Amino acid sequence: MGLTARGAGLLVAATALLGAGLRFAYPELTVLGATGAVAVGQAVLGAARRPRLVVAREADPDRVAVGDPARMTLTVRNAGRLRVASLLAEDRCAGSPVPVPLLRLRPGRDTTLGYDVPTRRRGVLPVGPLRVTRRDPLGLFAATRPYGPSTVIRVHPRVYPLTAVPTGAGRSLDGRVDGVPHGSITFDSLREYVVGDELRRVHWRTSARVGELMVRENVDTSLPRIVVLLDNRAAAHPDRTGGVAGSFEAACEAAASVVVAAFRQDLPVVLLMVDPGDDRAADPPLDRLAAVTLTDADPPEGTGDPDDGALGATVTRLRRDRPGDTLVFLTGPGGRDELGRVGTLRAAYPSMVVGVLGASGPTPAAAGPMVVDAVDGAAFAAAWDAVRRW
Structure with missing residues (x-):
């Protein structure tokens, strides 16, 4: 003003x-x-003089994947008793101004307008509030005031469909993975008795009804508990293009793909960050992946013990807490030298997969977890589905 x-x-x-x-x-x-x-x-x-304007906004949708369309709709109503002269309005979307034309509004009337939200990059986009500028006819004085609420639009990483799911090492009566070994935990079906079957497995009521011995066929069902560990250290993703680390964006896409595949299979999954930082663990995983950023968590080289860094602390915590039995570690080219430290978790996590995103070449073979090298998220999904044994 x-x-x-x-x-x-x-x-x-x-x-x-x-x-x-x-x-x-x-x-x-x-x-x-x-x-x-x-x-x-x-x-x-x-x-x-402050015009009495009521502003409502609606994001359609408020959560969207990278590249998918999203639109912000504004409804401005004149709640005053006088006609409002033409105003200059500007909305803020992801830090950029968006001009919003407002015509002369009669009392009680409203106008609806909208604009497309840029979703080219992953992130949390703040939108609003609407800033309305009122000028006199001669342009001598201008008063700018905020109106209405602000909101955020979350742009999630791209999700690539994964058909393969780790079979896990834990046994559960509620398991959902087929093709598991036959055992004696959960009832599966009835079949005819063959020589060598234990008599305690004979189902006598069915046998009496059909006139021949029938035995219960049981299976051991497996319910894997998947832990997805995303390496969000800046040192693990050193390459930048236009200020954006392509390997980190690919790692976020890989993490989102694994999480969504687990949800679709009704499998429990835990998403963790190497450096928790400002991560809001209570939010849904895809919202956390939209908000996660790179951090300078580890001490500079030569200034501290690397075991005291974020990765060392995370490995210690995973070994102690064991939130799952299948570990998926997603890192960038800068994290290759520390795969041995992650490999020490083999005793706690029988099933382990390491994804190196943004890799320009294969990771040198070494004793330790299985490594999947991929240039981007799509290549990771293809390599993931090609894994035959976890």
Whole structure:
């Protein structure tokens, strides 16, 4: 809120004319100066009056994958008793201004307008509030005020369909994975008795009804508990293009693909970050992947013990807590030298997969977990489905 350049110039000129007219007794100068001062005063009073506007916004949708369309719709209603003159309005979307035209609104009337939200990059996009600027007809004074609520649109990483799911090492009565070894935990079906079957497995009621011995066929069902560990250290993703680490974006896509595949199979999955930082663990996994950023978690080389860094602390925590039996570690080219530290978790996690995203070549073979090298998220999905044994 304040005088425009034109208004400030007129006020200075009016003051000078008024002072000169009074000092040297020139009534013409006095009249001109007084007229300019009155014009500035009227402009201030007119533009300072706050129009009564009610602004509602709706994001459709408020959660979207990278590249998918999203639209913001604004409804502006004149809740006052007077007609509102044409106003200049501007919305803020992801830090960029979006011009919003507002015509003359009659009392009780509203206008609806919308614009497309840029979803080219993953992230949490703040939108709003609507800023309305009221000017006087001469452009001497402008008052800008915020109206309505602000919101956020979460742009999730791309999700690539995965058909393969780790079979896990834990046994559960609620398991959902087929093709598991036959055993004696959960009833599966009935079949005819063959020599060598244990008599305690004979189902006598069915045998009496069909006239021959029938035995229960049981299976051991497996319910894997998957832990997805995303390496969000800046040192693990050193390459940048336009300020964006492509390997980290690919790692986020790989993490989102694994999480969604687990959800679709009704499998429990835990998403963890190497450096928790500002991660909001209570939020849904895809929302966390939309908000996660790279952090400078580890001490610079030569200034501290690497075992005291974020990865060392995370490995220690995973070994102690064991939130699952299948570990999927997703890192970038800069994390290859520390795969041995992650490999020490083999005793706690019988099934392990390491994904190196943004890899320009294969990771040197070494004793340890299975490594999947992929240039981007799509290549990771193809390599993941090609894994025959976990």
